[in-house]
Amino acid sequence: MRPVPDPLGPxxxxxWDYPRPPRVEQVDLRVTIELGGERVVDTRDVVRVLETSHPPVYYLPISAFADGTLSPAEGASFCEFKGAARYLDVHGGGRIAERAAWNYPDPSTGFEALRDRVAVYAGPxxxxxxxxxxxxPQPGSFYGGWITSWVVGPFKGGPGSMGW
Incomplete structure (x- = not known):
């Protein structure tokens, strides 16, 4: 059963106004990520994916990450819309966040803008x-959306939301 959307502010x-299947859009926003006290990425070249019940997932160019901050990790997954994903470890300041990022090396039709881009789980x-x-971070351990003050839910990923 679909939950009641939270009220919108200015x-x-x-x-709940995001589409399904998801939409990819270029946005003019500055994204930074730090790990181990080190800035691993700082870019305005940002694409976001919007999908019903999920906060946006931000995809950043692989080339925007500092040298040596991404390495291949074990495992893979498949999205019915975006295609086959691979996982990446994120390195920074002597720390390693295992499987904390992913990308679509050969995205499905309609999602070509994700090629050579990486999304990162905010939690680690x-x-x-x-x-x-x-x-x-989006609730739960699977989804990688980023919640900000300008996005309202409720968001998929928390207890009881798997059927949304």
Whole structure:
């Protein structure tokens, strides 16, 4: 059963207005990620994926990550819309966040904009920001959306949300 969307405030968007299948869009936002006290990425070349019930997932160019901060990790997954994903470890300041990032080396039709881009789980990082605002990780351990003050839910990923 679909939950009741949270009320919108000025300048906010509801994840319940996002489409399914998801939409990919280029956005003019600055994204930074820090791990182990080291900035591993700082870019304005940002694409986000919007999907019903999920906070946006931000994809950043592989080339924007500092040298040596990404390495292949075990495992893979498949998205019915985006295709086959591979996982990556994120390295920073002497720390390794295992399987904390993923990308689609050969994305499905309609998602070509994700090629050569990486999304990162916010939870294992020291800090992830969008235009200076610290993000909150999407609930649960599988989804990688980033919650900000301009996005309202409720969000998929928490207890009882698997049927949404």
């Amino acid at each position: 300048g906010q968007e509801s994840v 990082m020291d800090a992830c920001t969008i235009d200076g605002e610290q993000v909150t």
